[in-house]
Amino acid sequence: MSFWFTVLRQLGRNLRQTWGSQLMTLLTVSLSVLIFAFFYLVYTNMLTLGDKLGDDLSLIVYLEEEPEPELQEQLNRKIRSFDEVEEIRFVSRAEAYERFAAQLGENRDVLSDMPKDFLPPSIEIVPLKNLRSLNQMKVFSAYLARLPGSLKVQYGQDWVERFYYFTRLLSIIVLLSGTLLILTTIFMVAYTIRLTILGRQAELELLKLVGATNNYIRTPYLLEGFLQGLLGSSFGLCSLFVLFNWIKLRFSGPVLLNLFEFSFFSPTVSGTIIVVSILLCTLGSYAPMQKFLRI
Amino acid sequence: MNRQLHSPPMIELIKVSKQYPPDVVALKEVSLSIATGEMFFVIGRSGAGKTTLLKLICSMETPSNGLIEIAGQPIHQLKGRHRAKLRQRIGVAYQDFKLLIDRTTAENIAISMEVSYKKPQLIRKRVRSLLEQLDLADKHDSITGELSRGEQQRVTLARAIANSPAIILVDEPTGNLDAATTERVMNLLHKCNKSGATVVIATHDDSIYRDTSHRVLELRTGRLVNPVEEVSG
């Protein structure tokens, strides 16, 4: 009881004495958390988007002729010998026509004059849903183009490539901003606590002389780091949440963003970010104590 | 004083020497035993080594040679928590005060009680009572940096005894005080001693030890002088 009373009062004194740099640190921590969390949020949403795209992402090989079952078997083997795939489907002329008609819906009348076999038969290949096979799309499609009887290979080439370059770039940015977060929190917190400690040399000397234990002297500083981490990361996440909702509201009209639901961090992820920030800041406050508070 | 001589020593120095770098010998082979509950005067000219002796006893300085035991424990070999706990039981009124000059009188005195987590209301009561006894009642909320030296000296003393330590070390307690205030200070120290504290007073003010029944030892350039020799010399 008295322990926490004394510790909290000491903490209050520390904060009052160096409130300027305390505020700066808080801001820096918030900003680093905001930057990191922003990119991380974009990244996670991109991954979900990628998953969803992957669901209907397939390579289509258009064929000259409908393959006989024997040839189908052979093609199947050839394709699987190149790479594992999720699924291989053979689509006949008739099936292709049906699908197209279904897609047209009410406008299917336009097809009434067309022969039922005007669409070429094809093979649909659904690749495994992982980044590696998605990155190999280009090589894979070149291979498929050389299959006997293949007319043309189609997939959302540019689109897929750009998308995955972008996610890879994002993952690098996430890593960089994560490093930035770690460095700024540790160094800024260490710096302000160093300031506080240097500003109270006389008092710390005296405290040691009158028999203050290490815990008595250190706890306020550790608590200071803890608070910086807690408040800084909470502010950072809160501002990101506000920003997130603003963007959602602002761009809810355009079709592109409506294609799929953007989501904020789950409570677990938010909690993890806060806990990690607290750990980092507490670590930051521990470092100068080792150096300046030797007893 | 027979009772005290039979109880185990509170402070025990065995052939203690202290040399400051590069080659200032402040104490030379001082052996000394102070009983629990004793009041003890260390006298000597300026530079004789009185302050050094007190600093060694409270473990602010380490001896170059020899052994110091406080309540049976070798204080300089204690580490961390144990040393801190022992220091909490030693109250020191430093010759240079060591006050936090940007804090109030009350805050300065409270520090020695706060480190052993005394209850805030207990601290408040004790601080008021001490200020009363030292004629500083109106200085409760004054910033110590703005007090006179005599007042600062008494605040230092109050801080030293606030936590009711087992050992009270006082360095020149009356240097800046008039006769009446000196008497107040000595009364307070006697009171502490009567309630069980071992009190060591370093001074060159002969008015406070002239008529005393307690032990008086003189330091002369770092050595203890036999009091009998002193009389005959």
Ligand SMILES: Nc1ncnc2c1ncn2[C@@H]1O[C@H](COP(=O)(O)OP(=O)(O)O)[C@@H](O)[C@H]1O
């Ligand atoms: N920190 C120090 N460094 C070097 N010499 C010191 C130090 N402290 C004290 N001395 C020297 O040690 C001797 C004893 O000093 P001190 O114990 O302060 O004497 P007193 O308190 O009796 O006046 C003096 O010669 C003094 O100059």
Ligand SMILES: [Mg+2]
């Ligand atoms: Mg002295």
